[in-house]
Amino acid sequence: MSWFENSTADPPSMNRCIEPELLDELPANDPRAIRSRRDLRRVNSLMGNVGVIARGLLDTFAERPPRQLVDLGAGDGNLMLRLARRLSPVWPNLEITLVDRQDIVSVETRRELEALSWRVHSVAADVFDWLARTPDRAVDLVIANLFLHHFSNPDLSRLLQLVSGRTNCFAACEPRRYPAALRASRWLWLLGCNQVTRHDAVASVRAGFAGLELSALWPENGSWHLREEAVGLFSHRFVAQLRTGVVVTPTKASHG
Numbered sequence: 063m064s065w066f067e068n069s070t071a072d073p074p075s076m077n078r079c080i081e082p083e084l085l086d087e088l089p090a091n092d093p094r095a096i097r098s099r100r101d102l103r104r105v106n107s108l109m110g111n112v113g114v115i116a117r118g119l120l121d122t123f124a125e126r127p128p129r130q131l132v133d134l135g136a137g138d139g140n141l142m143l144r145l146a147r148r149l150s151p152v153w154p155n156l157e158i159t160l161v162d163r164q165d166i167v168s169v170e171t172r173r174e175l176e177a178l179s180w181r182v183h184s185v186a187a188d189v190f191d192w193l194a195r196t197p198d199r200a201v202d203l204v205i206a207n208l209f210l211h212h213f214s215n216p217d218l219s220r221l222l223q224l225v226s227g228r229t230n231c232f233a234a235c236e237p238r239r240y241p242a243a244l245r246a247s248r249w250l251w252l253l254g255c256n257q258v259t260r261h262d263a264v265a266s267v268r269a270g271f272a273g274l275e276l277s278a279l280w281p282e283n284g285s286w287h288l289r290e291e292a293v294g295l296f297s298h299r300f301v302a303q304l305r306t307g308v309v310v311t312p313t314k315a316s317h318g
């Protein structure tokens with residue numbers, strides 16, 4: 063754990079407020095959407111999300127690497143590529159599935175992932191539909207970055223219920239909902255972010271998480287070890303791991 067990681071949960075300070083994000087409503091090839099996805103890379107860097115996820119996963123899979131990984135709401139796959147640069151030396155030959163409503167993983171990103179020894183499937187689908195048709199415990203690890211905050215609590219409950227039936231481990235990195243992050247999200251014009259990104263950043267913090275809110279929505283039945291914490295200045299990390307240990311499945315995942 064790095065010096066700035068803080069395992070003390072923030073108390074919920076502002077109520078969750080979910081509003082539509084502009085990037086979700088623009089066609090994938092709209093120039094404003096293309097630019098906003100580029101901005102998102104800088105936002106992820108500013109938040110340090112690749113490191114936040116990588117450290118959480120390396121702690122969780124300290125004994126044995128996973129064989130399959132699914133990224134929900136993976137976007138253009140750039141976050142996964144940066145994760146692969148960090149993890150592939152210790153987790154070679156991973157089979158990854160990038161699930162997003164929009165089909166926006168470029169040939170270059172796919173090639174770079176494959177050059178790092180990770181086999182790539184990308185699926186253009188709604189995550190609820192994809193999870194519903196994925197067999198029980200088919201994947202060792204499911205992750206999500208800047209994705210869960212899109213959903214209202216009832217939809218999130220449904221999503222986490224589906225996820226908990228498909229994997230042994232789930233890790234998410236989301237915006238941390240607190241006043242300093244909200245203030246910072248209003249200054250993204252300083253990074254040159256466009257109007258779409260600036261709108262969505264503020265909306266994302268308002269819809270983000272604090273305290274143990276994701277744990278409260280996880281379908282806890284005593285068999286999961288849950289960790290939820292504020293990390294760095296702007297991120298909120300949640301990791302759910304089956305208490306029996308991370309059972310790495312011997313068979314290949316099935317991908318829809």
Ligand SMILES: C[S@@+](CC[C@H](N)C(=O)[O-])C[C@H]1O[C@@H](n2cnc3c(N)ncnc32)[C@H](O)[C@@H]1O
Binds near residue numbers: 162187208
């Ligand atoms: C803020 S972006 C995050 C992308 C990526 N995880 C990252 O960190 O760069 C959210 C992504 O979720 C996708 N998305 C939103 N709702 C979805 C749904 N119900 N099913 C699948 N993808 C969805 C959007 O298309 C978008 O690419």
